[in-house]
Amino acid sequence: MHLVSINLPDLLLKLWRGTLDCDKDDDKATWEWAVLTGEIWKTHGRTVGATKPYLPGSFDRAPRNPAEKVSSGYKAIEFLTYLFGMGPALLEGVLPERYWLNFCKLVRGIRIMHQRVVQTKDLLVAHSLLNEFCEEFEQLYYQRYATRLHFVRYSVHALIHMARETRRIGPYIILSQWTMERVIDQLVKEMRQPSNPYQNLAKRALRRAQISSLLAMCPFLDRSNSQRLPRGASDLGDN
Structure with missing residues (x-):
């Protein structure tokens, strides 16, 4: 629950918004992924909030406008629906393509991991996608700069173990909090x-x-x- 619905959204949104702590020897002007700023962030937030009438009740609480509410009690289920439900569609054309494709691998892997019944062939797909996401994340964001080491949080590394742990103890969604x-x-x-x-x-x-x-x-x-x-x-x- 916390890994997918709180920790990863916190990291990704701070990167895309350019609000993550920046080392004194780094420069945010070089962060080509930090595109959710200014009017783009406000427009994106309004788009997210406007999806509410189109979501079924089974989605629990519809995500509110993140540009207005993301720092004031935004719920885990809102992050889950926003990023891992609608994220690929809403961020296409907003994020640079290679960052968007990297994000889509994460979304596909997490969706598989949230199934109540996961077949072995799907588990292998998820394992491959999540590993690719982690490797590409370091190449795209961290870029082997010591000044960006804090980008690679435990929540990124934990993704590598999700498929193996699912095989050992069962589907993630059943064991979630x-x-x-x-x-x-x-x-x-x-x-x-x-x-x-x-x-x-x-x-x-x-x-x-x-x-x-x-x-x-x-x-x-x-x-x-x-x-x-x-x-x-x-x-x-x-x-």
């Missing part, structure tokens, strides 16, 4: 005792685990009516 974040959000919304929050939260989590266990043991039960289970199963107190 999205599920944990959603559960935390739901449990917090269920809390009803601010005076004793941790005990209340523990009871809520216990109730959910017990109901899930009953549904696993009795799969014929209607999950939509899980709140109608016997009192001993669902009414465990709110303390």
